[in-house]
Amino acid sequence: MKFGIVFFPTVGPADKPAQQYFDEALRLVDLAETLGFDHVKIVEHYFFAYGGYSPDPVTFLAAAAGRTRRVRLGTSATIPAFQHPVKLAGKLAMLDNISGGRVDAAFGRAFLPDEFNAFGIPIDESKDRFREGVEAIKRLWSEEDVVFDGQFHQFGPVTLLPRPLQAPHPPVYVTTARSAESCAEAGRAGHHLQTVPNVMSTEELQSRLRVFRSEWAAAGHPPGTEQIQFSYPCVVDEDGGEALRKGRYDDDRNSAAIRVAVASWENTRSEAYPGYEKLVQATKRSHFETKMEQQKLLIGAPDQVRGQLEQIAEWFGDDVTISLGVHSGHLSYESAATTMRLMAEQVIPKLGGGLS
Incomplete structure (x- = not known):
């Protein structure tokens, strides 16, 4: 397993004031670099406490790039539907150069009706806009004199500058929460996968991973090169009871926070998001x-969390990458730093591996 935050x-x-949150988060980026974690990622959301302090992952990751030399920098995820593909491709290519080729580019569809309304984008178009946006961005990264004639965007001929440092382009991940078809499409296209185990049963996730891996292989992509990243909230303390209290x-x-953000699903229906009208009740349960x-959370004393991770490896494979949600902002910087240090020093080495 690889581990990042x-x-x-x-x-x-x-x-918590935004300036304080970003200061704490960037100090944790420094710690991730020092301790040898694989990556640092950040989400894209708007308006609500649920992710709203991060409307532009690239801005944060550019700050992180200037403070680090080794750790990879990932979006988790950025939303093609909310930006013109030329703009998003250019920003990520610029970040790839600034960071020395350390960008992992994850793209997602988004799912909050209020965000689509604010951008004036029909939520029913999200899947088509996602596919078109990712296609356009990959072409802009890897081709010259691009002429693009899509349903939502038409441009060209254009040659993007700067070119990404990574050739032919940064690794592309698809972020999906629930859709089995999204997993299948990602595998066929040769895109890596990000998902959140918290939103589905263990059996459902195992099924989605089987689909992803089989479609990857069937499409002829190099075996064993697919990357799967899971995100887990994580609180570790020498005192397991204290970890549980904090967690x-x-x-x-x-x-x-998510209950407030999804409230508009009570009055929203979309064929592109079957079953999402049940989200409000699900958050209440x-x-x-x-x-x-x-095993949806990594919380406890070091030995307890190691046991949780061993179970996760048994369920999903020991080749998955784990992204640790160490700082939503409600606990202190010191608590997040303690979690990271204990993971690096007492948990990960006992799993038979180590950090770089």
């Missing part, structure tokens, strides 16, 4: 104890 803020001005508080606040029982 992912930032998904679920705080707003009443909880419960953090999970309760995270659940409250979300319980910390159940998540712990189902």
Whole structure:
């Protein structure tokens, strides 16, 4: 397993000023570099405490690039539907050069109705806009004199500058929460996969991974080169009881944040998002104890978390990459730093590996 950290803020001005959150997060980036973690990632969301402090992952990752030399820098994910592909391709290519070729580019569809409304984008178009945006960005990265005639965007001939440093382009990931078809499409296209185990059962996720891996192989992509990244909230403390106390508080606040963000699904229906009208009720049924029982959270003393990770490896394979959600903003910087140090020093080495 490889390990990195992912930032998904679920705080707003009443909880913590944005400047303080970013200062703490960037100090944790420094620590990730020092401890040898594989990557740093950050989400894209708007308006709500649920991710709203991160409307532009590239801005944060550019700051992280200037402070580091080794750790990879990932979007988790950025949304093609909300930007022109020429603009997004250019920003990510620029970041790839600034960072010395360390960008991992993950793209997602988004799922919050209020975000689509703000951009004036019909939510029913999300899948088509996602596919078109990723296709256009990859062509802009890897071709010259690009002429693009899509459903939503037409341009060219244009040659993007700067060219990405990584050839033919940065690794492309697809971020999916629920869709089995998205996993299949990612495998066929040779895109890597990011997902969140918290939103589906273990059996559902195992099924999606089988589909992804089989479609990857059937499409003729090099065997064993596919990358799968999981994101897990993570709180580790020498005192397992203290870790549980902190983890419960953090999970309760995270659940409250998403409950507000998905509220508009009560009055929204979309064939592109079957079943999403049930999200509001699902967030009300979300319980910390159940998540712990189902290994949806990495919380406890070092030996407890090591056991949780061994179970995850048994379920999904020991070649997956784990992104640790160490700082949603509700716990202190010191708590997040303790989690990272204990993972690096007491958990990961006992899994039979180590950090770089």
